[in-house]
Amino acid sequence: MNFDDILIKLGEFGKYQKLLYFLAVCLPGISCGVYMVISVFLLGVPDHRCALPLIQNDTYAIQSETHRSLIDLYIPNTDPDDDKLEYDRCSYYVYENTSFISPNASRHKEKCSQWVYSEDVFKSTFAKEINLVCDDRYKTSLAKSLFFLGVLLGALGLGILSDAIGRKKTLCLSVIAMMASTIGLAWAPSYPVFVLIRICVGAATSGVFMTGFVIGMELVGPGKRLFAGVVNEIFFAVGLVLLAGVAFALRDWFWIELSLSIPTVVFISFWCILPESPRWLLSKGRIDEAEEILRKAAKVNNVTLPDKLFDDDVMKKPETAALWNLFTSRVLLFRTLIIFFNWMVVSMTYYGLSLNTGNLGGDFYVNFLISGVVEFPAYALCLILLDRWGRKKCHCTSMLLGGIACLCTIFTISFGGKEFQWLTTTLAMIGKLGSAAAFAVIYVFSAELYPTVVRNAGMGASSCCARIGGILAPYVADSGVLIGGQFGQAVPLVIFGGASVLAGLLSLKLPETLDESLPESIDDGIAFGTPEYRKKSLLSLTVEAPCPDIGMTKL
Structure with missing residues (x-):
C-alpha cells in the first residue's frame, strides 16, 4: 500500500x-x-502634539482653561479638512518677543523634540516610548515590513x-x-x-x-x-x-x-x-x-492494520521538475504569473486591512475585533461552497466582493464624512471578509493547478510572492496616516480594493480544478482545462486533494 x-x-x-x-x-x-498583527498595538502611534515649552507637567488632555489658552498660543491649528486631528503634531510657535506673547505677536514655526500623547486609545506603545513620530514616523512602517521579511526568511530557512x-x-x-x-x-x-x-x-x-x-x-x-x-x-x-x-x-x-x-x-x-x-x-x-x-x-x-504496511x-x-519548467510554455507562464500576483495581492490586502484598523475612525478596539470576527463566516463559506461552486468562482467572487467594498469607501469618506463612518467601517470589514476567504481558497486552487512534478516548488514560489505582499502591506496601510485628511483615509482602501479587483478578474483566466484529475507532468499542466485533457482524465479520474506543504498557508 x-x-x-x-x-x-x-x-x-x-x-x-x-x-x-x-x-x-x-x-x-x-x-x-x-x-x-500584534504590531498594531506595539507600534500604534497615539494622537500627539508638541509639548508646551517650559511646562513640566504638560499633558495631551486639557487640564484647565489656562492650559487650553497656552495650547492655543503655542500649538498651530491643523488642516481644517482633517477632522481627525485637533493639533499640529510636529510644530510649535516660537515668539520673537518673549515678554509679550499673544496670538497677534510675531512668531514662527519650529519642529519640536518633545511630545505629549493622548491616552484615549493606548496607555503605552513602543512607538510612544521612543517617539516614532514626525520625521521618524516612517520607522513604524519599516519595522512592520521587516517583520514580514523575517516571515519570509523563516519560511525558506526553516522549510529547508x-x-x-x-x-x-x-x-x-x-x-x-x-x-x-x-x-x-x-x-x-x-x-x-x-x-x-x-x-x-x-x-x-x-x-x-x-x-x-x-x-x-x-x-x-x-x-x-x-x-x-x-x-x-x-x-x-x-x-x-x-x-x-x-x-x-x-x-x-x-x-x-x-x-x-x-x-x-x-x-x-x-x-x-x-x-x-x-x-x-x-x-x-x-x-x-x-x-x-x-x-x-x-x-x-x-x-487493525495489515501485517505488511508498505x-x-x-x-x-517520484518524478520531479524544476521551478523554471513553469515558464517554458506560454500557457504555464501566463497561469503562473496570475497565481503569483493573486498570492501577493491577497496577502497585501489581508494584512493591510488588519494593520489599517486605526485609520478607519470609530472605536479602535471594536474595529479590530470585528476584523477578526468576520473571518469566521469567511472560512465557513469556503467549507460550504468550495466543493459546490468550484475554486475559481469562490476565489474570484471573494476577491471582487472584498475589492469592490474597499473601493466604495471612497464615496462614503468623500461625501459622507463622520455621519457615514459606520458605513466606511462596514465596507472595510467586508473587504477583510473577502480577503480572508480568498486566502483560504488560493492555496487549494493554486496547488491543484500546479503539476505534481513541480507542485512543491510552485507553492514555495507562491508563498514568497505572498511575503512580498506582506512586506508592502504596512506601507500601504500607513500611507493614509502620512497623507492625512479624508483623502488619506481613503487611499489605503482604494489601493487594496483596486488590486483585489484586478487580481480577481485575472483569476478568471485560470481553469477550474473542481472534479478534475490533477495534472501530473508538465505536459498535463499545459493541457489542463482543455476538452482533450478532460476526455483523458475521465478514463482515470481520481479526485484527491493535494497534500498542503509549507508554502500553502497564510505564513
Whole structure:
C-alpha cells in the first residue's frame, strides 16, 4: 500500500490525527495569529502634539482653561479638512518677543523634540516610548515590513531545515525561538534591537505555524485535507479575537506582549507529546520508525492494520521538475504569473486591512475585533461552497466582493464624512471578509493547478510572492496616516480594493480544478482545462486533494 491507502485504513481523521492536529496546528495557530498583527498595538502611534515649552507637567488632555489658552498660543491649528486631528503634531510657535506673547505677536514655526500623547486609545506603545513620530514616523512602517521579511526568511530557512532534520526537531527549535524572542521583545531597549527581535519573531512564528501544520496534515487522509486546511485558518482568527480582548483590557504594549508570550512556554512539551512525521521518516528510509508510529495511531483509532504496511517500491523517488519548467510554455507562464500576483495581492490586502484598523475612525478596539470576527463566516463559506461552486468562482467572487467594498469607501469618506463612518467601517470589514476567504481558497486552487512534478516548488514560489505582499502591506496601510485628511483615509482602501479587483478578474483566466484529475507532468499542466485533457482524465479520474506543504498557508 502507498501512504494514502494506509491513512484510509487507519481512519482519515481519526482520534489520533485529531489530537495531533489540535496540538500541532490549532493551538500554535492561535499564537501565530496574535504575533502576525500584534504590531498594531506595539507600534500604534497615539494622537500627539508638541509639548508646551517650559511646562513640566504638560499633558495631551486639557487640564484647565489656562492650559487650553497656552495650547492655543503655542500649538498651530491643523488642516481644517482633517477632522481627525485637533493639533499640529510636529510644530510649535516660537515668539520673537518673549515678554509679550499673544496670538497677534510675531512668531514662527519650529519642529519640536518633545511630545505629549493622548491616552484615549493606548496607555503605552513602543512607538510612544521612543517617539516614532514626525520625521521618524516612517520607522513604524519599516519595522512592520521587516517583520514580514523575517516571515519570509523563516519560511525558506526553516522549510529547508524541516526537510533535512525532521518536522519534530524543527518545530521544537522554532517554538524555543518564538518563546525567547517574544518574551525578550518586551524588554527591547532601542529601535534597532526591537526590529531585530521582531525579525526573529517573524521567522520563528513562520516555523512554528508551518512545521506544525505539516505534521498535522501529513497524517490526514486525502479526503479530509481540504477540511483540515481551512479549519486551521479559523484558529488563526481566534488569535486575532484574543489579541483584541487582551489589548483592550491592558492597553500597555509591555503587558500585552508579555501576557500573550508567556503561555507559549507550554509548547515546549511538544517534544514529549508529538511524534515525528511518518511521511518524513519514510522519505529518509526509516521505515521501522514510521511503522511504529502508524501502529500506535491504529491502536488509538481502534482499527487493525495489515501485517505488511508498505509496498516494496514505497521508497521509489517520484518524478520531479524544476521551478523554471513553469515558464517554458506560454500557457504555464501566463497561469503562473496570475497565481503569483493573486498570492501577493491577497496577502497585501489581508494584512493591510488588519494593520489599517486605526485609520478607519470609530472605536479602535471594536474595529479590530470585528476584523477578526468576520473571518469566521469567511472560512465557513469556503467549507460550504468550495466543493459546490468550484475554486475559481469562490476565489474570484471573494476577491471582487472584498475589492469592490474597499473601493466604495471612497464615496462614503468623500461625501459622507463622520455621519457615514459606520458605513466606511462596514465596507472595510467586508473587504477583510473577502480577503480572508480568498486566502483560504488560493492555496487549494493554486496547488491543484500546479503539476505534481513541480507542485512543491510552485507553492514555495507562491508563498514568497505572498511575503512580498506582506512586506508592502504596512506601507500601504500607513500611507493614509502620512497623507492625512479624508483623502488619506481613503487611499489605503482604494489601493487594496483596486488590486483585489484586478487580481480577481485575472483569476478568471485560470481553469477550474473542481472534479478534475490533477495534472501530473508538465505536459498535463499545459493541457489542463482543455476538452482533450478532460476526455483523458475521465478514463482515470481520481479526485484527491493535494497534500498542503509549507508554502500553502497564510505564513
